[in-house]
Amino acid sequence: RSVDIMVKEREDWWQAEGKDAGRAYPLVCASVGPYGAYLADGSEYRGNYGVSKEDLRNFHKCRMELLWDAGADLFAVETIPCLEEAIVAAELTQEMNAACWISFSCKNETEISDGTKIADCAKALEAFECVKAIGINCTxxxxxxxxxxxxxxNSTKPIIVYPNSGEEYDPVTKTWHGNKDGKCYCDFAAEWIDAGAKIVGGCCRTTPDNIREVAELARKK
Structure with a gap:
C-alpha cells in the first residue's frame, strides 16, 4: 500500500509542477530492511542472526515480490549488517529482473556491523548488474x-551514503542517546561528496532541514 500511495503522489506532483520545473522524474524506492529489524533486538547492528541463507531468502522473497509488483522502480536494500544477507538480496533482485541499491550498517571506518570488511562487500557485489549502487546507512x-x-x-558502482546524526541507539530501551557528531551535517556531506559519494541523504535522527541543506549543497556541486 505504501508503494501505491507513493506512485500516485509522484504522478500528482509531476503533473502539477514537476515536469515544468526542470526536475528529474522521481523514482519510487521501496525499502527492504534487514532480518534483524524484524527481530527488534538491535541485531541489525550486529548481524549475528543465527539463521541459514535459506531462511534469509524466504524472509526477503515474499516482501520483495509484493513491493515490486506494487510498482516500485528500485529496491532500497538498507541497514544490512552482513554480506550473506546482501548477497541474498542481490540474488533475489537479479531473479526478479529488478534493480536495487545495497547499503550496509557499519561499526567503524572499514568494517560493516558483523566485522566483514566493506572492501570485501564492494568486491562481492561488483558482479551483480542489478545492484546499481553500494553504500552505507544507519552509521x-x-x-x-x-x-x-x-x-x-574496490567497486566501479556509484556510492550512496545516508548516515545517522551521530547519536547511538539502545536496543533494550529503544531510545537514542549521546550527542550528535560535533560537525554540521552539511559539512560532513561536503566531505562525502568530495570523497566520491554520488547519492547523499540522512538516516536516523537526521532532520528535514539536514536534507534541505544537503540538496542545496549537491546542486552547487
Missing part, C-alpha cells in the same frame, strides 16, 4: 568518508 557520520574510500577502491 555514525565520522566513519563515512573512510568507508567511501574503501568502496571506491
Amino acid at each position: 555514525a557520520p565520522h566513519f563515512v568518508a573512510s568507508l567511501i574510500k574503501e568502496i571506491k577502491n
